[in-house]
Amino acid sequence: MEIDLSNKSINLLKALASPVRIQIIEFLSKREMNIQELSEHLNLSKSIVSSHVKKLEAAQIVETRRIPGKNGVQKISLLRVNYLGINFPNRKQSAYSHYDMALPIGHYVDYNVSPVCGLSTTKKYIGHFDDPKYFMDPERVNAGILWFSKGFVEYKVPNLLKRSETI
Known part of the structure; x- marks a missing residue:
């Protein structure tokens, strides 16, 4: 039955x-x-x-x-x-729906760092060590790693959800 x-x-x-x-x-x-x-x-x-x-x-x-x-x-x-x-009734949406967003390391929008600091791609250093001004170097978007002893880097994550979707 x-x-x-x-x-x-x-x-x-x-x-x-x-x-x-x-x-x-x-x-x-x-x-x-x-x-x-x-x-x-x-x-x-x-x-x-x-x-x-x-x-x-x-x-x-x-x-x-x-x-x-x-x-x-x-x-x-x-x-x-x-x-x-x-x-059981069919689910209208997935019980564990999710949305993934990945941002490359160098795609930050603001920073305030203090030495010891630096950036590097997987092949070379970007700029010079311990000089925060290189955190605005255009090549920063290719960074694979960054480091600093004090401060912050700020990312802005776009909300690409449709109007009908909720978080």
Whole structure:
């Protein structure tokens, strides 16, 4: 049996929300039983067991048949399903949506650094060591590393999200 997770499936889910009804399902998975047998296995009164079986019948998990017995007609309960799948609604958006933005090291917009400081590409130094004015050298956009003992570099990150998207 497969169900959709919706208001229509609430009764079925409620029927499964009882330890006694789970035990009834376990017993009926082994063999068909009448209310008397279930009552003895569960150590509960026949009226309580009958009430639980009715809830399982309403959820279409258990089926009850009437068959001739010693003293008239007896109700035999049997398990109607052997599998239950729950289909969750499709997500409208990814649970972990994200947006990546990478800025090269040399694409800062402001700085205030003090020696010891410097910049370098992967192949050569940019300017001279310990001279903060080289932090404005046009080649800084190719920097692969920068260092300073005191100060800051400031980056401005563009917000490229669409108007309909939120952070």
